Ligand SMILES: Nc1ncnc2c1ncn2[C@@H]1O[C@H](COP(=O)(O)OP(=O)(O)O)[C@@H](O)[C@H]1O
């Protein structure tokens with residue numbers, strides 16, 4: 001009965017003698033041996049019976065016989081010791097059996113013969129479950145890493161957006177300040193004009209007195225001459241006109257800048273109207289040259305006026321962003337040339353600069369939002385993407401070509417009659433640098 005029980009156990013049990021010949025195999029082993037071997041396995045060397053792993057088995061058996069100590073081999077280190085099949089619990093497919101094997105030293109009580117007992121356990125279920133879990137955890141790890149990358153990207157995008165938001169509010173602030181400055185400029189300008197007239201009247205009076213000096217008594221003549229000299233009249237007369245002219249010029253410049261600041265605030269509510277591109281270019285040059293004074297600015301307009309139907313805010317914004325890039329690309333000496341070409345159906349504006357140029361690898365990316373090569377605080381990487389959106393809104397085209405260390409040309413073409421949307425904030429996808 002006991003032998004029957006051992007025979008039927010769902011684990012493999014085999015006994016091997018000190019010459020490595022098989023003494024006993026239970027059904028678990030026998031069922032998995034080729035038919036012709038089942039009846040004649042006894043006295044067969046274990047190495048012959050299980051050829052693939054023969055050497056390994058022999059080494060293990062030897063160590064058990066010598067050390068009289070059990071030996072264990074785990075499926076993860078040595079998965080398939082015996083060439084048996086098993087069906088996978090998850091897929092049901094037939095595969096190699098994953099096995100745990102233990103070899104124990106035993107002794108025949110009657111003969112005293114030393115033997116080794118091999119226990120073999122089919123652990124395919126655990127192994128394939130473990131493998132599936134491992135795959136899952138690897139996939140999870142990958143996903144986790146991807147998520148971390150995404151979070152990092154989002155963090156950067158968020159801080160850039162905050163920066164952009166700050167810029168936008170700075171723009172609004174500038175427009176507000178410009179509006180406020182307008183008032184005092186108005187009265188300072190008016191007062192300066194009056195002052196100029198008053199000064200000329202005073203000078204005329206003084207000059208009149210000077211020419212009439214000979215008609216005064218000697219005493220009075222002397223007193224008046226001293227008065228003129230002690231107050232440095234000649235110097236005052238020369239300087240006063242110059243001072244007033246200089247102040248008027250300065251004030252005109254301040255007026256121009258304020259006017260342009262107002263023009264370039266985000267005017268989104270204006271809707272479509274006639275925009276004179278030449279006037280816009282003039283305004284732009286005044287505005288930009290006040291901030292970036294090193295380049296020389298040239299404007300070439302075919303006609304006095306070149307008009308398109310468009311949304312002035314976004315159009316000016318687009319041209320300004322391109323102009324700022326051109327100005328920023330010029331370190332010391334250089335020039336920026338604007339050319340306005342008036343075609344029958346459209347207007348083309350070329351903005352050429354002799355600046356640092358754009359490397360080929362960056363050229364494809366310049367229209368991408370947040371792409372910038374400028375140090376933090378200087379560039380948001382939004383200039384060209386905003387320009388692209390604005391020009392696209394006008395069914396126009398914007399393209400850029402550049403040569404490193406030579407310069408850059410941005411070409412913008414706008415149809416004269418477009419159905420430009422009233423809003424400048426619609427999103428559009430920016431795909432490549434050669435928007436043709
Ligand atoms: N005229 C130009 N000359 C050289 N590089 C330019 C020029 N215009 C654009 N670029 C490059 O394109 C990038 C993106 O421009 P933009 O979208 O305006 O963002 P930002 O100016 O804030 O960096 C710039 O950082 C710069 O590297």
Ligand SMILES: [Mg+2]
Nearest residue numbers: 321325383384
């Ligand atoms: Mg820019």
